[in-house]
Amino acid sequence: GENVEQHPSTLSVQEGDSAVIKCTYSDSASNYFPWYKQELGKGPQLIIDIRSNVGEKKDQRIAVTLNKTAKHFSLHITETQPEDSAVYFCAARPISGYSTLTFGKGTMLLVSP
Amino acid sequence: KAGVTQTPRYLIKTRGQQVTLSCSPISGHRSVSWYQQTPGQGLQFLFEYFSETQRNKGNFPGRFSGRQFSNSRSEMNVSTLELGDSALYLCASSTGQGVSISSEQYFGPGTRLTVT
Numbered sequence: 001g002e003n004v005e006q007h008p009s010t011l012s013v014q015e016g017d018s019a020v021i022k023c024t025y026s027d028s029a030s031n032y033f034p035w036y037k038q039e040l041g042k043g044p045q046l047i048i049d050i051r052s053n054v055g056e057k058k059d060q061r062i063a064v065t066l067n068k069t070a071k072h073f074s075l076h077i078t079e080t081q082p083e084d085s086a087v088y089f090c091a092a093r094p095i096s097g098y099s100t101l102t103f104g105k106g107t108m109l110l111v112s113p
Numbered sequence: 114k115a116g117v118t119q120t121p122r123y124l125i126k127t128r129g130q131q132v133t134l135s136c137s138p139i140s141g142h143r144s145v146s147w148y149q150q151t152p153g154q155g156l157q158f159l160f161e162y163f164s165e166t167q168r169n170k171g172n173f174p175g176r177f178s179g180r181q182f183s184n185s186r187s188e189m190n191v192s193t194l195e196l197g198d199s200a201l202y203l204c205a206s207s208t209g210q211g212v213s214i215s216s217e218q219y220f221g222p223g224t225r226l227t228v229t
């Protein structure tokens with residue numbers, strides 16, 4: 001089955017810096033890659049996603065890139081703010097997996113003022 | 114639109130008991146997926162229901178089961194609870210349409226289950 005590796009496990013940045021979180025996946029047939037943000041005491045919130053026919057997608061301060069050949073995708077957050085502090089999860093969905101997502105282990109992002 | 118709701122938010126049970134958790138998806142969504150979240154294993158897929166049918170299942174023992182009703186609301190049941198079942202149980206809803214086209218999944222706040 002699909003396996004998703006996520007790095008780093010923790011990331012500390014200063015407010016205003018950029019943050020990058022990287023994920024690799026094992027199943028070359030996976031075609032959908034969402035990113036979730038989870039704040040303490042809440043469920044994961046979908047923040048951005050990318051499909052396998054697209055190489056990059058942006059939404060204001062966040063962007064995701066996908067390299068299908070290398071089987072990795074990354075989340076980029078620019079101009080970080082303290083409210084960006086949370087745990088971020090990447091996920092991959094295999095083409096035959098209906099709505100099943102395989103998640104990375106998560107990255108705890110801490111943005112210091 | 115109202116988001117995904119889960120009840121109860123917190124539960125404390127003792128070993129050997131059983132528990133039922135409930136999930137109401139976003140209006141119009143027909144797919145409900147359940148995930149278990151623990152510090153050690155992260156988010157792990159339990160099962161997915163679409164139009165009252167289980168169409169995908171993760172690698173969990175038969176003590177974990179679920180069902181979906183005609184209004185798309187879903188329940189999951191865990192029988193003969195073990196200490197290791199302590200976790201945050203999350204449900205996610207999506208339109209669930211298509212096999213090759215992915216629809217976005219939206220999570221509820223989860224039910225925190227503690228087994229003592």
